[in-house]
Structures are given as structure tokens and as C-alpha cells.
Amino acid sequence: MHMLPETQTAETARGDVSRRDFLKLSSGLGIGLLLEFSLLGTACSKLGIGGKQEFTPNAFIHIDQDGVVTIVAHKVEMGQGTYTSMPMLIAEELEVDVSKVKLQHAPPDDKAYGDALLGAQITGGSTSVRGAWKPLREAGARARMMLIQVAADEWKVRPETCYAENGEVVHQPTGRRVPYGDLVEKASRLPAPSAVTLKDPKDFKIIGKPVHRLDAPSKVNGTAEFGIDVKVPDMKIATVSASPVFGGKLVSVDDSEAKKIQGFQQVIKLDNAVAVIADHMWAAKQSLAALKITWDDGEHAGFSSASLREDIAKASEAKGAVAKNTGNAPGVIASADKKLEAVYELPFLAHATMEPINCTVHVQDDGCDIWVGTQVPVVAQMVAAQLTGLAQDKVRIHNHLLGGGFGRRLEVDSVAQAVSIAKQVNFPVKVVWTREEDIQHDMYRPYYYDHISAAIDEHGNPQAWQHHITGSSIMARFFPAAVKDGVDPDAVEGATDLQYAVPNVYVDYVRHEPPLPTAFWRGVGPTHNIFVVESFIDELAAKAGKDPVEYRLALLKNAPRAKAVLELAAEKANWSSPLAAPAKGKAGKGVSVLFAFGTYIAQVVEVEVDADQQVRVKKVVCVVDCGYTVNPDTVRAQMEGGIMFGITGALWGEINFEQGRVQESNFHNYRMMRMNEAPVVEVHLVPSQENPGGIGEPGTSAVMPAVANAVFAATGKRVRKLPIAKALTTT
Template structure:
């Protein structure tokens, strides 16, 4: 079977290259448009995804994405299999190694995130499969000395219906590898798709059910030790001392490893490591942030937001239009820090040997992980071997490599392999958090209550300035304003500003999206406020403003499917209401209606969510529906209960008793409707979360008359009740 010889050009156009290598077989090299890698020393790259077809007919896809529950390991092979004319179960997967050539073209780095996987793979992967198919047909024509137009590819073979001949792909790969690259290869018309667009069960599901699937935390190596960690409870604090002797008295404890801001206890198993960590009773120097609390962070945001920010978007003269309006509406929205709380706890296994470093981990950024591990270990990147796994949830947490650097630092002091596992408490209290934000938003409306001017000032952390500095330009973080600058509504005069305000010492990160999940709450909450002020129905008000046909279609359909405008039944003492939200984010148009009830104790229960999405061509409708359901649950949980707070420099929450998850008996009925579309695919990983938050907030207003401008909802209703 041919191995892959990656292309390293910087072309902005997608192209395919076929060739041969020692050993026989067919290789297909797919070069995607890209940019420079995030790591400063990575240099230029051409991100690549590859297909190999062996003499035995095996089709191998070197997967440039990781599977964290979003379905990429099924949907991307569907694209290849469709154009290549092979059954889906004929495609096998390999994790791509860390290499800039495997970068996501829509991002420019080797990353799984941003709802980009299918969007970035849609055309190039199909082109790769189609080009391979054409070459194999031409190879059969050459072998049989016939016209290629008389041949067809089907089910992993080329067929000559007139001559009764059939050649499996494996018999043709050597000839195909010698043929010139065909140009202008036509892709299938979607009406001829047999696999793409069909509901296909996820190929990774069985392993997760029967236990054969392997995540990073499942790593077991000969002679492996297990370590658990305690870091300074105050951001920026350092380790003052530990009782090594007490820890080493615990049966199974082998070693105590001290870092500048943390201590790790290495043992034969996790229980001994935990007991040893408790026994060592670490002492800390809290440092400069020992008195930091949540109130200080929001006071800083409040004060900063009083000043103008960098202009992220401008249309018309918003100030003049604001003065000319019949009435003005102002609001301030606040959103807390949030933890990721992924199902699989943070973990990383390292084994430092004479010839380099091996790392077993689940990461969304294998290239960055390799670079950081190499730097920490004092090695060259090529000396670090990343063994990537399925992820037990990512949500942006595994875009970060802090825990990998820490594990390598520990592994440098341990002989043999060591698996570093964080407890849930360590995970919650030392997360990379979704930032707290404060938004000032205003509108001037005409005599009918319709907006003629709109200003939106956003104050909060810039994740892009840290994660990808080139993207932070002219004082604007493009992610922080995503969902605020491109609205589905026609507003004549508009200005959006951004102020970078970093919470002192608190690490911030992406959280199943940041900009859209935040700005959806603010924008759609405020649109609802304007509708209420105008005395108009929220759906009708939005419909009058919508400027895009696709957005209007999802809004109309969600109103129909949710029974918008029909009476809601509720028990005595229970108030019920519906709320709507509409967004165009990640290349998709999505609308939701949440139906809630609020009891006498101001407890909110979401009874039903109706979701309509136009995500372009739905490669796998089952995946789309599942992502909507999971995203909605994720968003509802955050909107109803979740926040991370600080007191005396310490995170107050520690586990699922105070980082509340929605329970199975609390889960609402979720109805997902996918709008048929011939447009290129949009993203589906994060839109469901983005729209669920404002939909439920608006439903609570409909039920109670109380406008929620600060999350989470539960705390706000309780405060108003008292």
C-alpha cells in the first residue's frame, strides 16, 4: 500500500494529486487551502487530508479531525465513500499525526472546533473520492483495452456491463497510480447520492456501548504509574511546601513531584495517589490575587464598558439615528464565567525515553500539543509522538494544552510512563473558563416600535488575542463579536464596539463557541425586549425585520411546528410561556422555540424545545439532529443554572453538586426539523447551544413577565422573588 507524500505548497485553491510510491497501491493527496500554523516555530504549511487504497481494496482515510461526539468519524467518510463508490464500512480511519499539512482550511491550523469539520471537508473530500474513482475507471479501461465511458464504478469495483467484466479496486490501483491526473472531474449531482444525505448510524457508537472504544483515560502501559495533582487554589499562586513523608507512608505511593504552582503524587493506582495527595497537605503562597472575587471582575467590566471601544461593525450613522428615533431602549446584559465540565476528566499519559517522548491524550489540537510538549521537555517537535484518542467531550477544553504541559513536567521527574489524571474538583477549579462578559446595548425605535438605530458595546476577554494573535486586529476580537455584527435583521443604522477587558489572572478559553453563544443571549434577548415594548408578537416582530429568505423560512417553520400562538396548559400555581430565538451563525440558519413552566418557587422547567435548522446540505441527518439535541441540552443547562464564581481568589464550585447538570428526568422533549437545502453545509456543533439560551430566557419572560438580563436564570428569579 502506498504511503502518503504530503504536498507543502501554499496554494489557496484545492487540488488533488495522484502518484505512486514503493510498495504498490494508489495514494490520493488532498491539499486544502490553509494559512500558517499557530505555533510560532511551525513555519508555512499546506494542510492535507489523505486517502490510501491498497492492493487488497482497503480504503484508508487519514482523519484530520478528532471525534469528540460530534460525528465526524461517520460524516466525513460518507463524503469519501459517496464519490469513491464504496460502502461506508469499506473505509477505515487513522488518526492524523501532528502535522501542519492536516490543518483545517477554514481556520488555518490543525484544529477540531468552530463547527468547521463538514464545512471544510465538503468539497475537497468529495473531489478526492471522485478523482480516485475516475482514475480507477481509467485503469480498468486500460487493462481491458476499452472505452472508459462504457465502464461504471460501483461498490468498490469497476464494472463493464457490456462485457460482463468486473475488477475490484485492489486489482486496479497499480495501473491507476501510473495514470496522469484527470482534470475537471465532475462531482455527483446530489440527486444521485446514495449515501450522503442519508441517516447513517455512527460508526463509533458500537465501541462506546460495548466498551471497546478507547479514550485517553483508558491508557494502560507496562509499568505505568498514576498521578493526581493539586494546583494552587488561587490563580497565580505558588507551592509553599508539602509533607512528603506523610504522603510516602500511604500504601502504593511512590513519589511526590513538586512544580512551581502544583504538587503531584505518583502511585500504583488512582486511589493511592488521591490518598497520598490528601496526606501531603500542600501549603500555598496565594500571591497577588488572593482577594479577587466575582464582584470585582464585574465592577471592572462595568467601568470599562462606559468608555467607547474599537469599532467592529458600522452601518449608517447610529448616533444621529439614535437621536432622531421616537423612543430609546437601553439594557445591560451580564454573563458569568462557565466551566466545560467534560464527561472525561482531564488526563494525559507521558513516557519520556531516550529516543523521545510519547504522549497518549485526547486533544483537539495535536500539532499545538506536540509543540508545547516538546518545549516543556526540551526536545524537538519531531521527537514527540502524539497518540490521539476519542475525546470524552471537548467543548473547547481540549483546545487547550495546559494539562499536557503539566503532565510532561511531571513525567520528566518520573521513571517510566505515568498517567496524570485530574480529579473532578481539580478540573472545575482549574479550568480554562468561558469569560465573563458585560454588554451595553441600545436601540432607537420609530413610532411603530421598529428599530432605526442599534448600538452594542461588548466588554470582555479576548481569547483570540491569546490563542491566535494574528486574528486580533485593530482592537477587535472577531470571535467576541461573532453573532453581534451580522444579524438576520435589517436595521438602518448600527454600530458594534468591542473592549478587551481581561479578568485578572483568570485563564479564559473557548466554550462550545463563545461569541455566538454569548451574543445570541444579548441580541435575541434585546430583540424580544423591543417586541414587548412595541406590544407586538415576538415572532411577527422578528419576521418584519428579517432580511434573508433562509432565516425567514426557519422562523416560519419553527412557529408552525411549535404551535406558536396556541394556548399553553399549566397546573394551578404554575406559569407557562414560549420564547423564540433566531440566529445565523457558523454558516447555518437556526430558530428555536422553548416552552417552559415556572412554579411558585420560581423553579424553571423546560417542557419542550422545537428546533428548525437550515444547515445547508445535511450530510448525515442523524448527526445533525443529535448535535442539535446535545447542543440544546448544553445551552439550557448553562442558562438555567451554571456559573463559576470567585471568593478570596478561589473558585467556589467544585463538582456536579454545584456545577449543575440537567438530569434525565428534567430533559425536555426536543423536536428537530432539518430544512432540505442544496446549499453547501454550515456548522451544527455550536448553533444549537447558541440559540437555546435566548429561547429559554425569552420563554421565562413570557411566563413570568420578568426580563432576564443576567445569567443564570435561576439566581435571577430567586433574587426577584425575595
């Protein structure tokens, strides 16, 4: 894969947003979601790199006179494989070798590059393949049809006697061939066809086949450029210290000691932060440490994890906004002879991406350049325009590979901060957060407090199910239009689409906001709801004295895809075979089933728990039905990575507050799984002709309850409050 420098013009940097919406973006709202998605357009001819004529049938494809195909990636690459799967979709219908295409970052443009599901240029929600499945194939097919039309006209034959193959048009009766590059000029003058016939899946040559990641070679040889790698002429480095308490303000700074450090340049003061600019990162870090900073902690100085828990528990006593109501669950539970109820708590979680937050900015009188890795390039552009007072098309976003996103880079707080710093200097400045700053000033996955109960019949099966969810509403901040009648659709996802056959179901939601903003964390709603649902189903199975797999299978009679993945997972994991007892400690198996993001997953986890209550995940068997699979290698990799992420969160993930301050600061106390702790992971894919589901987030959500259920099988201890490691050692 060859990465080309992106270009941007006033036409490609448009954003039809009102001033009112524009101001909302300063709080991180995704107003671009309201914009129309449009892929089609008239073909055009333009001069490309090196002055070569290009055929540009739509926003995603450029073909020059040498036959070089450039695909514009409208989704960012943060390790999930979009820079391979997106080209595969286009290359399949365009009939080109996907390994030979060049790839270019898309400029910010909601109109041209908005996701078909989200309606905006956003990478998130496990929507990349789901949203691009049809539109990108259509883009490739339209270009192919236009090239065939030109060749047919030149040969004076009917287009239906021609076909495309490996970057050429072939006349089937005579075998004549012409490369795409020779057709570029005339194809550029054709209108794009309004109707297109896509390939039958049985004819796919690329889709569904394992394809090596196109971004892998550059990442291996070190030429790949992430945001943190950016170097521009005359650039200085800045690092920051923000108020340790959310909402706090800067009072004063004494920089007398910092000035003595070689490489120190200057101090920049913001309302709630201090930045030190220096010649290099070490000088900036040392200078920042030498500052004597006085803060006004503000009204949240007394905030703590204990006070949060007390507040959210009290808030949960209120009646919530109804998200689902089938039958009469509250009434059935109230009158039931046998029932089970539980309270589950899930903590704040940080993203802790391997690439710390960074953003390089150069503000000039006539424009602003931003080099960053962002999941929302248009939002970043709009916020920068607002802060600088520049027209939006004067803000040039140079997007880069992301060293992890997980939802953190859906936020633009760091971009706003970097622009605010860069406005005060006359040179480019790269702002880099230290790991400590990153973890202690993240925008965290919400703290959730769930009360769940069920009425049980004489066979131990649930006849009524009530799930009462209390927590922060991310959508109310990020996209308020999505919140209907008080229900945040993300906060209840995974709870309202219960796959188990229960005649009476009631799900409601109480919004409770902590004194800090919360954000998406690799499948927010499902990461908490699937944990609660699958843990509670396990509790019901145990109360009924039934096998957890058999209990679930009986309740999945109306969910054939969910039932199928569970059956296969149990088979592949040898569920019915007991585990060998470890030399020290105990062993157990746990299971979970997930339906979220259009994907069905079942996972079986094997754990060992030693005498000190330390948990070691030994093996995970994962079965996935994500509909039609574009690149099987990507699905397996995403499951493996998501499982590691989920195990880490389930075992150790927790952000705590005391006196308004985050207590965790780096990987020594915000624990990550080590390489030597990684379990064996088996991923099995279920062949399917259904439309693709998402894969970036479901693996994480599915594994968390399976680990907790395995711990119960090993120890008899039910974990209702995460993280597991803390729950086992404090009870």
C-alpha cells in the first residue's frame, strides 16, 4: 500500500452547519450526523499528481493515465483493518488487484464521505463495513461500467460483450484488451450511470477471501506515519498539565525553575491548563515538572468514587424512562412466588490507547493546518474554525493512522486544546499528552448501576424480566437528537434486544450525570448490558440447577443465529468435558452469548484461580456470525484484539476518584494484560449470506461476562461489581 498526501479544497472541506449547531460542537456533539449522505456524482477529469490526467467517477476512486488506481479511504485506520476492507469492497467490483492500489486519507467532507449508516464522516460504532457494504461496491461497479462503455465505443461493439479483468477491459469474442489508463480521458466525460448491477456473491474474487493487511508493511518497516510521528519545519513540542479536578481553573504559574532547563521556550496559560513549549519532548516534560502551579479546584473538589456510588445508588431509586415494555413484567415479578434479583455495578474505564493523545497545529493569519489522528475529521475542522475565527475551508485537516481509538478519538477536546495553544505562537507546535495526562484526563466509559430481577416458573425459567439501568448519557452530549423520551439508545443497547424467550420484559433507564463528561469505550452500551444480562442468565441457570449452556439454548428457541453460535462454541470448546484441576487453585468454564452491532457471538472462557484469588484466563473459544465476511483475517484479528481488551477491562479496569482527582496514572496502576498473560484464542466463523454486522466492538463485550461466569464456575463466587480482581480480593 502506498499512502499519498491528502489534498483539500474549498469544495471538499464543506460543512453545511448552522451557527447554533457549530457552537454545540465545542461540547463534542456530532451534529454532522444530520447531514445527507451522498456517494453518487458525475465523473470528472482532472490533473492528478505529476500532472497526469485522472478519471474520478466518484469521491472514492481516482485512476490516472498510467492505470494507477487510488482509493480514498473515508474511514480512519486505527488497527481495525478498514484500510484493507474498504479497498476490497471497491476493488471487487472495479476488477483491480487490491494489493496494487494506492490509498489516500479522505479530507473532511460529510457530504462526500459520510457513512451510509451514520450520515457523517465518522469512524465508530462498528459501522465501517456495515455502512460501506453496498455503497463502496456500487462505486467500484459504476467506474467499471463507465470504463467498459468507453472501450466498447472505441471497438464499436456492445458493452455487454465486454468485461473487466485485472485493470483492463476485455472484449470476450475477440480477446482484445485495453488497460484502464488508456480509457481515462474519455471515461472522464461520461455521466455516472444511475443504476448498477452488483456481482452475485458466488462470483466474488476478493470479498470473503483472506487478504493481507495493506497497512502492515509500512507499520513493520517503520514508514507508517501516526499523528505522534508528525514532523514539520520549525515545529516545537508542547506538553500540558490540565486542572487535576474537572471544572477547576488555573490560578497562577511560577516558571522560574523551568526557565533554567535547556530547551525550554515558553509557558502558555489556558483557563484550565498550562502548556510548556520546548525544543523537544524531554525538555518540555522536565520544564513542566519544574513549574509551580496553583489551581482552584472549584466545586468538584470533594468528588470521590464513594460519593459517586452513593449518588448513583440513590438516583437509581427513581422510575426510569421506558425503553422496552412487553407484557407486564413488573406485575408478574411483584406477584411471583419465586424470583431472583441482583444489583450490578460497572466502573469508569479509561481508553489508554497505545498512542497517547497528540495534535500538531500551525495557526496563521490565512489558514490553519492540523496534523492529527481523529475519528471525526469534520468535527475537528469545525471546532478549529470556531476557535481561530477562520472560515471552515481554511482549516486543513491532515489525518493520520491512529495508534488506537476505541472511541477516545471521537472526541475533539485535545484538538481544541492544541489549537488554543497554537494560537498564541507563530510556529507549528506539536502538543503531546504524557501517559499520566492521558489517563487522568480521559473521557471515561460511564459508571453504571443496574438493578435486574426475574420471576421464575417451576422449571427455573424466567417468566418476567425487569432491567433498570442507571448511568450517564453519552448521546445526550454527543448527539442529543438520538435521545427519545428520555431514553439514550446507546445506554440500553444489549438490554432492549434480549434474545432469550421471556414473555414479559421491562427495561427502563435513569440518566445520572457525574461531574465530568463521559464517552464511548469500544461498544459502550453492550460492554455493560451484555455483562449484566449474561451474568444474570448465568445466575438463573445456577438457581435452577441447570447447565449454563443447556439453559441458554432452551431460551434461544426464537433466535436461531444466536442459538447456532452457542451450539458451535460449546462443541469447539468441549463444554461437557471437565477441566483438569490445576496444581494450585481451581479451574472453571464460563459462557456468554451476544447480539449487538448486527453480529452474533458466543464465547467459552477457561480460567484458573489460584490460592491468592488471582485469575488467569487460559483459553477463549469464540464463534462469530457477522453476516457476510469481507476479510476473514480481519474478523479473527478483531475478535482476538477485542477479547484481550475485554479481559483486561473485566479483570482490572477501574478509574477511581478521591478529592476530585483520578487516582490511576499509568500502566502500573491502570493495569494492562501482559503478553505472557494472553490466553489461547480460537475464532470460528459461521458462513452467512446475511448483510455484514460490526466486528470492532462485539468481541470485547462478549468476553467480559464469560470471564466472570468462569470465575463463578471455579470458585462459587458471583461477581456483580467489576473489576473481577478487586471483587475477589475484597470479599
